[in-house]
Amino acid sequence: MDEILSKESSEHPALRQGEAGTGRSTSLAAPRFLRAVGAIAWKDLSAEFRSRELFSAMMVFSLLVILIFNFALELDISTRRTVTSGILWVTFAFAGTLGLNRSLSMEKDQGCLDGLLLAPVDRAAIYFGKAASNLVFMLIVEAIVLPVYSFLYGINLFHPGLVVVILLGSIGYTAVGTLLATMSVQTRTRDVLLPILLFPVVLPVLIAAVKASSAILAGDDPTSIMPWVNLMLVYDVIFIAAAFMGFDFIVQE
Amino acid sequence: MQAKPTALKALDIASIVLLAIAGYLALIYAPEELVMGQVQRVFYFHVATAWTGLLGFVAAGVAGVVYLVTADEKWDTVEVAAVEISLVFFFVTIVLGSIWARPIWNTWWTWDPRLTTAAVTELIYIAYFMLRAGIEDPTKRARFGAVYAIIGAISAPITFLAIRFFRTIHPVVIGSGDPSAQGTFAMSPHMLVAFFFALFTFTVIFIDLFWNRIRLGSLAGKVEELKLSILQ
Numbered sequence: 001m002d003e004i005l006s007k008e009s010s011e012h013p014a015l016r017q018g019e020a021g022t023g024r025s026t027s028l029a030a031p032r033f034l035r036a037v038g039a040i041a042w043k044d045l046s047a048e049f050r051s052r053e054l055f056s057a058m059m060v061f062s063l064l065v066i067l068i069f070n071f072a073l074e075l076d077i078s079t080r081r082t083v084t085s086g087i088l089w090v091t092f093a094f095a096g097t098l099g100l101n102r103s104l105s106m107e108k109d110q111g112c113l114d115g116l117l118l119a120p121v122d123r124a125a126i127y128f129g130k131a132a133s134n135l136v137f138m139l140i141v142e143a144i145v146l147p148v149y150s151f152l153y154g155i156n157l158f159h160p161g162l163v164v165v166i167l168l169g170s171i172g173y174t175a176v177g178t179l180l181a182t183m184s185v186q187t188r189t190r191d192v193l194l195p196i197l198l199f200p201v202v203l204p205v206l207i208a209a210v211k212a213s214s215a216i217l218a219g220d221d222p223t224s225i226m227p228w229v230n231l232m233l234v235y236d237v238i239f240i241a242a243a244f245m246g247f248d249f250i251v252q253e
Numbered sequence: 254m255q256a257k258p259t260a261l262k263a264l265d266i267a268s269i270v271l272l273a274i275a276g277y278l279a280l281i282y283a284p285e286e287l288v289m290g291q292v293q294r295v296f297y298f299h300v301a302t303a304w305t306g307l308l309g310f311v312a313a314g315v316a317g318v319v320y321l322v323t324a325d326e327k328w329d330t331v332e333v334a335a336v337e338i339s340l341v342f343f344f345v346t347i348v349l350g351s352i353w354a355r356p357i358w359n360t361w362w363t364w365d366p367r368l369t370t371a372a373v374t375e376l377i378y379i380a381y382f383m384l385r386a387g388i389e390d391p392t393k394r395a396r397f398g399a400v401y402a403i404i405g406a407i408s409a410p411i412t413f414l415a416i417r418f419f420r421t422i423h424p425v426v427i428g429s430g431d432p433s434a435q436g437t438f439a440m441s442p443h444m445l446v447a448f449f450f451a452l453f454t455f456t457v458i459f460i461d462l463f464w465n466r467i468r469l470g471s472l473a474g475k476v477e478e479l480k481l482s483i484l485q
Contacts, residue, residue: 176404179400179404180401180404183384183397183400183401184384186388186393186397187384187387187388187397188387188388188389189383189386189387193380193383193384193387196379196380196383197380197383197384197401199376200373200374200376200377200380200405200408201377201404201405201408202408203373203408203412203415204408204411204412204414204415207412207415207416208415231411231414231415234411235411238407238411239404239407239408242403242404242407243404246400246403246404249321249396249399249400250396250397250400252396
């Protein structure tokens, strides 16, 4: 019986995809993987552009946090300069948590995660797709917060170096955050658990990002900024690797 | 129920005896330090408990990796035991450190690399237990715990290195001396005896507690199985 079935399937024209009898030969694996990542990221982004729920929540939340900081800290002109990078990164960290929670709980609630897992894609592709869309959301929010902050506090935040630091920091944050958010939405305590899991682990990125940001804003020479940028690069590489390897274990049924 | 192995019973007694001796050595045998006075004696147990915490930390990371590779739940028990012990011993380290710091640095706490990393590691452990508490399925709990233990184990050393770019005021008694570190001192032979004996004692205590806790964990697992078989 098996011989008959396998013979029939290998002769069936629809199943012959060039060299890929099973669709998974190494010569087709890489573009297939990238297409899967792109499809998952695009699904999230297009869903979000239609409803704009997540994005508006993160946006308004960030602006409110900045407002609260205005009253929480007495920010005269000189203090503002030293404290700006800290405020920015606290804002990004909390808004990021919001985004991650919402992005992953949407998957869990509507059974989308199960659907994704049933699809014939690499688990790592699901991870990278989710992480990519989370990163895009975070970057869009940051892109709007920066000019608003500049406007409200009269500090020029338009440095190319700062953009690089924010990009590296956000990559590290969402790399670990996507993994931990996937874990936390599967527990009883759900959303509440993500900050508890995430903040201790993402600390090196936050430290490096704040230090690098304030050095750039203060106009320090690059030799004092580079160690922090290097630390962020190292962190990003290590944790992207660790996260996509760990992702497989946390979405098994 | 299995009886406690004789070796473990012997280890229990040995741990208590060694602890008593280490206490004597630290509090009476070792001479008083010139500059800091009696409060310096905290150092013997402080470093020893930090060492024990570190052993537990490494054991947890290793157990996590082995669990994910083998899916044998015995390693999950080992990992939980390691994290629990490390949590307690790092906490003792922090308390002892604060007791020492108050008269010497004039503050209970400071945000230098080692202290901050110790605090962050404690938070990672607490987060670990909160994660496990929120999951009902034992296999899922074990898998999530292992992944988080590994992520935490990678992150803590990076945190340490990150903050170390600053100059530290924490004494570097062993290793490169930073002249600005307050409270550094050289150890006399009697002090060395007390110091290494304390390290040895706490290593023995670690093994004893670890073994006991693993045994407790596997017995608890058996109780769960029995409960489930009765319910069916």
